[in-house]
Amino acid sequence: MTLAEILASLFPEGHAVRVADGLVTGRAPFDGAEAAVIGIDGDTPLGVEGALALSRAVLDAVRAGDRVPILVLVDSDSQRMSRRDELLGLNECLAHLAKALLLADRAGHPTVGLIYGHSAAGAFIATALATRVLAALPGANPSVMDLPSVARVTKLPLERLEEMAKSTPVFAPGLDNMVATGAVHAVLDPARPLDAQVRDLIAGLPAEDVRDRLGAERGGRPVAQAVAAAVAAEARRG
16 A cells, blocks of 8 residues: 555545655544644665754653544655765664654653554654554564664574574564564454454553563564563562
8 A cells, every 4th residue: 555545544634734744744533532643765775864853852742732643654665874964873773763662662651663665673663563552554674673784793604593583583674574473463354444344453552561471372582571570570679
């Protein structure tokens, strides 16, 4: 689905969502009230200016005090790979965006990500993965790091990683693997109205982050939940 089709399905009453330089911002009638919308479209890389602009939109929604849902629509490249952005503190700007979404979540805003295209690396982490629940549309292609990059970082042969990825989802990019690890909570049906499906996601919003539990249940991360619980228990004892 294109962004225009997604917006029409999410907001059949119309919307005031705009796209400028690949950044998505605006508001729309939703479920008897309103929703705030941010995102990235057109496989756009996320740079300093974009991260700060999206952060401002999230913080403006929090300051408004109405606790509206915040929908994060994502079709991005990775973070913008430029010396200029790195020197201007792109890592801090991406962290700021992620923290703004986490703040909105703690302030009572339901935060729902929807990935409908590509996304990778820091841009994926700071947008889609920073929401309380992340949904996807068929054909989405998310990844935290592609296998050639993993090979460079780990110094493991690419061929070995490709073989490991066949049975271990945490080593592999792609929608199916993100579902298996629990990073993507649900894959939506584009043949059905998206507004009802997102309303259902919000109605069933978990009280805490359940990605580790989903990863264990789906077999994509069989030990993460137990390890996290053990670390938390040890911290409480300390």
